Amino acid sequence: MTKEQLEPISPAEAKEMYLDARKREVSKSTLDGYHYRLKHFIRWCEQVEGIENMNNLSGRDLQRFKTWRRDDGDLKPISLEGQLDALRIFIRWCGSIDAVEPNLHEKFEALMPKLDKTDEQSESILDTEQAEALLEYQRKFEHASRPHVIIELLWHTGIRLGALHALDVDDYDEEAERISLRHRPETGTPLKNGKEGERIVALSAEVCRSIEDWRDYNRHDVEDENGREPLLTSRNGRMNRSSIRDSVYMVTRPCYYGADCPKGREPDDCEAAEYGGYSKCPVNVSPHDIRRGSITHFLTEDVPEKVVSDRMNVGQDVLDKHYDKRDEEVKVEQRRGYLDNI
Template sequence: MSDELQPLAPEAAVDLYLDSRRDEVTSETLTSHKYRLKMFVEWCEENSITNINDLSGRDLHAYRVDRRDDGELKPVTLRGQLSTLRAFLRFCASVDAVPEGLASKVLLPTLSESDRASETKLDPERAEHILEYVSRYQYASRTHVVFALLWRTGIRTGSIRALDMGDFYPEEQALELVHRPETGTPLKNKQNAERMVALDGRLIRMLEEYIDGPRHDKTDEYDREPLVTTQQGRPAASTIRDTIYRITRPCTVGKECPHDRDPDDCPAMETRSSSRCPSSRSPHDIRSGAITAHLLEDVPVEIVSERCDVSRDVLDRHYDRRTEREKMEQRRDHLPTN
């Protein structure tokens, strides 16, 4: 142990770390870090480590192996826990509690393609956190409108572009999707995609405040009034995609970077480069997550199919991301019990 290090118990070190992050991250992120580091403190107690000055690379390897062999952690979850441990150890080095560079000895697991694929959809917990964040800090902004419409309704980005002011019916709590190829806003499935989409009260209020507030009062080149606008008029498809990639970066909504990147050096922080973040999600991922969330809530497949304008076959093959176990448990809920 270096003479320059100041003795510090694991639990006290975690308390200092959490206090140092209190003004930097959301309460949800702080709670997540507290839970993750609680596991590390318990491991230290079990292994008679009472002073983190004594931590070595071998200790960190042993902890990583123990967490990996727990049997219940997905690789992406383990990676997240170890990323938090790295951040904690970097803080400890800054207060002379562990040697500089110790954090780099925490090796992060490499994710397989199947691990990454299983995580491409946006899960409900993460979507709700994003909505909570934008509701608090960017309420009724264009970002809030775009993300909320995609998640709450499961419609496509092309449908958002196609909406005009006259397609919003607040009194009926609905949007009308209309195929208008002659004026630049076709729907993917043409006239078959035309439909009314029900909205809940939260969406109605937020859209009304967007219209009365930050919405730019613009017309497009065909003198139509888009519902969602930029300073130039109707947003390009790429603008909506960039909005989604940006708001789904964990660091954008107050979360710790799960990839152990420094925001100042991260290539995904460059203009129009948000998609380079491994954790960012595409509009298709949002749509898949929204459809899966509907199905997990036992919304009938036929209703999801009509609401989201997707055939049963395409829904099964490309959008339904429920696991086989989740499907089994839902079937069980509808079967008679003995």
């Protein structure tokens, strides 16, 4: 098929058609990921290159986009690879609806960044020392506050942001000291892995105390738009994901819990110390970084990989590649502990 035989369509319209075509095939969080990764390409088409018709897209255009996106976002190779791979899949789909030349997606083979083993792994993590310092501060000065409950749950359970957002009051079993994670897409709270992500997670007495005191004294007594009683609430209903993420950015700044800033900044002069600027801190972490830190902590404490895999709902191959941040010295000494008596 030649370009003359293609059917005209704008980049923005093609993206919306693609997302609509995929929405029944993937979870909402996955769909949101597609939107995030593709929005930069649409911005480049519309604002940088003035591309109004996908039919005209060429391999040379894709190379220009790669260079622009790398520099515009100051992206690491692994992040750039993720965005280019999402674009490759989108372009392949566009070929199936006669929006671009059918083989255009094959051009990506030469575009993908060459990654070494360290590039393939994210290094951002909340380590055990930081987590313990933050929780010590929160338990002493902010017990049962909303940020305190968020950090207790994320660190102790290693659950994903979406799973935390999905929790209802009655998902907490006070007597058994555990929470149930449930896939409820029909009322707006799917789990990343759908039904396979459902599980029961045991809690420590300290975490239970923070949940119960939050529930009994500080939680807004409200329902969400589906008549459910969320565990984490705002005045208007269920706390949204972005607000949970902002809370994590706020409290994981070292200056927040009294630690020295490793970058030597002073809070009075730092833009990340201002409301709305917390994400600009160069050393705070995201909810997923807490998950990575939690998994590493459990492994370092000699919890078997199968137990960690089941508790955190992550395959052991993915756990080894992306979540286990123990250094080789720790691993060899742990292996020694198992082998000394053989």
